[in-house]
Amino acid sequence: MALTYEAAGGLAGRPDLSAFLKRGADGASSVELLVRGARCAACLSKIEREVRSLPNVSEARLNLTTGKLTVGFQGAGADPARVIEALERLGYPATPYDPGQAQAAYDREGRALILAMAVAAFGAMNTMMFSVPLWAGLFGQELGPATRTVMMWLSGAVGAPCAIYAGMPFFKSAWRSLKAGRANMDVPISIGVILTLAISFSETVLKGRDAYFDAAVSLLFLLLIGRWLDHQLRAKARSAAGDLLALQAPAATRLDDGVERRVPLSELVPGDVLLVRPGERLPVDAVVEDGVSELDNALLTGETAPAAVGPGQLCRAGAVNLTGLLRLKVAARSEDSALAGIARLVEAGAQSRSRYVRLADKAAAVYVPVVHTVAALTFVGGWALGLGPREALIRAVAVLIVTCPCALGLAVPAVQITASARLFRKGVLVKSGAALERLAEVDHVIFDKTGVLTEGAPRLVDPAPAAVALAAPLARASRHPLARALSAEAGTGLIADDVREHAGLGVEGVIGGRRARLGRAAFVGVEQRDGSETELWFGFEGDTKIRFRFTDAVRQDAAETLAALQARGLTVEVLSGDVPAAVRRVAADVGAPAWRAGLTPQEKAEAVDARAAAGRKVLMVGDGLNDAAALAKAHAAMAPGTALEASQNAADLVFSGHGLMAVVDAIDVARSARSRALENFGFASLYNLVAAPAAILGFINPFVAALAMSGSSLVVTLNALRTGGR
Incomplete structure (x- = not known):
């Protein structure tokens, strides 16, 4: 696409990208661009603010999940090239949006992360071969000076190149963050890795005791695992709107x-x-x-x-x-189309969901500047108080290593992994770690009716075997859902002769030499009913007519689930697109105090927005295409394993089986996970308050700092294993 961008020259050397503009009936126009490198809410805010400030730009909307920036222009001065130039100045390269190119770029990012992770794993394992002999000196098996120096050089020869290559995703992210005038979590990681490599080479050249190449590359390996998992979660979010549009005929x-x-x-x-x-x-x-x-x-x-x-x-x-x-x-x-509108709602919901500020990011906002300031003061203060520059630098590096945000970074992911494993054993698949944080906060649960509170398939009510057998030959000849339910009740058998389908009415044919009809009441010859129940009528010409009533059976544990949720202090309601009579009956059966019927997908999404505007944290449980937009808008979302694929992709959690109690289990585990995460944050904070002064005073050298950092990570991991346990 870079070739396309440079294809045609415009005024003042600016390329002409007018071919990519979409013209509206009101004279307005818009363009879609693919933006690379935007990963956080701060990136989104900065890009949208900068683009909106350009002349003739009326609107700018960036979707972090897809990387698509939609820019609206007013008047005749639409210039996409000016937008691309502004993005280039911000450090975010952009090209005209092409779905194929967007997917290719996303795939390249995934491959780059996997390659970096593989290099880090290789470096960590092979650097250890030379580091273990260096550690042997702690146990009275001191190496000779020459051998120690050789081992340190070999450790650096393997570990440093691997650390530099594997650290590129963090180095680039940190550089973009610093250019934007802020410091994200990648900044201390990058500085810690670079200084660790620098002090290790310094110690190697000066024939010191310790080198820490292994610590740098091992840290990067662990962090890259988390970055790759985040990439996979984004891939799931990207597919939700695409799955909806795939329902349109090609x-x-x-x-x-x-x-x-x-x-x-x-x-x-x-x-x-x-x-x-x-x-x-x-x-x-x-x-x-x-x-x-x-x-x-x-x-x-x-x-x-x-x-x-x-x-x-x-x-x-x-x-x-x-x-x-x-x-x-x-x-x-x-x-x-209405389907495309639902897809846009899902995309908008996914974008707003990415604005969720995680607790770890909030902690990092305070942590990053404090730790960097303390490390700098340690170096300057130590040198000023009489320490040599080498000793002052070692103490400053020890501060950075001992306070490296490894434990802070693991505080939430370790809990999320454990909670996800617990829920998986309970039949619940967690697709987003951040969803557990949101799920723990919910105070209002919205259920769809069909396929969630009910089993989602019509069943014959009080079937009379003789009547079913009479109507079965016609039912087997029809594709109507109710006829298929009747046919399933009857089982295999004969099919009527001379079958004719009457669109919107029913089916007729010959059974045993007699003409019969199956369908609506009027079609069969019965006075029209009010239609409050789902029904089929059957009858032979000039004979008594038979009525078949159908219902969508309520899940066995639906009432128990709603009672358990209300016992935990949550309020519940039912939103459905079905007719009022059916929704009223199900709501009464399951004990739902509030319900609404006949809702469109947009109205369901608006209902979720209304609850959110009232300060409620909504959990949406739905399975149909009409629920996809509401699922994307909700604070947290769940879908059954039988749900439409697009709805499963729009949801944060998917539960298998026929039981609804999985919703209660998920909330219980999420609340437990929140408690463990807060405990981990508390421990990480206490650890830093103790370890940092010790490093400043010289009680901890970089080697001990690395051990302490690893120990703190182990503690938060073990505490995470308590998540959801009974």
């Missing part, structure tokens, strides 16, 4: 002067006429011109009963056409 059947043509979605414009056959998914939002059918909107609205549609009705992208052939007129482009 192509559509368009009628051009009566001739059918398969065209990609990008070519569809409002006014085009499409054909959608039974079993196909609607590619875009469109209005029915001709035909009647039933649509499966369960993934969009959560409503279990298929919806009948006819001429003049609007159909949403992502719905499945069940019965009849439809001719549709395109109402919106694919990027403007």
Whole structure:
């Protein structure tokens, strides 16, 4: 894409990137750029603030997960090249956004982290071969001066290059942070590693006692593991919105002067006429011109009963056409469809989630400047008080090593790993370590109905074997969800003859020489009911009609789960896209004091936002496409293992099995993890308060400092093992 950026020269030598602008109907325009190097909320804030200050820029939105910066322009002065130049000055290279290039860049970053981690592992293991003989002097097995010097040089020859290469991700991040006028956690790590290498070479050249090449490369190896895990979590977050858009059909059947043509979605414009056959998914939002059918909107609205549609009705992208052939007129482009809107909500939710400030970052904001100041004062003060520059430098390095944020950095990750393992054994997969922190804070739980409080599949109520057997031949010939449930109850068997599907009404055929119908009440010849229950009717011509009622069974432990949550001081409610009668019944069965029905995906997301605006910390538990935006907006989110893949990716935790008590278990473990993390922070703070003065006074040399640092890390790790234990 760098070639594209430089392709066409513009005024004053600036490249012409107008081809990448998207023009709006109101004269406004926008461009999407791929920004590299932005990793934290401070980066996001700085980039957006700088871009918004440029002439003619009306809006700038950066998504840290995808690296996509959307810039809106007003008036005729839109200049994407000016934006790219401003980003270059900030230290964030940018190019016109291309999904393929974005994925390739993300993959390159992952490969670079894996390679750096492999180099650090190699360096740590091989440096130890030369470090262990140096340590032997502590046990009365002193090496001769010449042998000691050789071992130190060999240790440096292996460890230093590995540490320099493996430390590049931290060095680059620290440099960008310092250029921005702030210090992140990578700054003390980088300074500690560089000074450790410097003092080790100094000791080697001056034939001193100790070198610490092994400590530097081992520290980097442990930290790179954490950086790679963070990269993997970002990959999960990136896929949520993509999975939603993947539900759109990759192509559509368009009628051009009566001739059918398969065209990609990008070519569809409002006014085009499409054909959608039974079993196909609607590619875009469109209005029915001709035909009647039933649509499966369960993934969009959560409503279990298929919806009948006819001429003049609007159909949403992502719905499945069940019965009849439809001719549709395109109402919106694919990027403007309801499904694309939900994907944008998920993306926005993922971006706001990345703004969550972790406790470790807050501690580092105080820790970093204090430790650097203390180390500098140790060097200057020691030299001023009569110590030689070599001894003063050793004490300053000892301060940096002994207070290296290893224990502070492990305080939360060690707890998160332990908590994740505990929950995994309970059938809960934790996808984000930060989610455990948020889950411990929740005070309000929102449940979807279909597929969460219920099992998500219609079942026949009080089936009469004789009646089921009569209707089964027609049920087996239909693709209708309720007919499939009836067919499943009957088992395998004969199929009716001369079967004809009536779109939006039902199916008819010949059973044993007699014509029969299965479907809606009016279709079978019964006076229309109020439709408050999910039902099918069956009957032979001129004979008694049989009614089959269906229900979505409530999970066995749903009531127990809601009672347990309320006993822990949390409030609960049910939000569903299903009809009020069905939601009211389920809410009463599970003991939910509050419920709302008939909600769209946007309305669910707005409900979550409203609770957050009222100061509530919301846990959203959902499984459908209509829940994906709410899952992304919530403070924490969970989805069952049977959920749509897009919803699982939008959630922080996924629980398997049919039990809802996993939600209670997850909250209990998360609260325990928060307690262990706070204890670890307390210990790390106490350790630094004791160790730092000892290093300043010369009681701790760099070697002992390395041992103390490792010991503090071991303590917080052992304490983390208590997480969630009983």
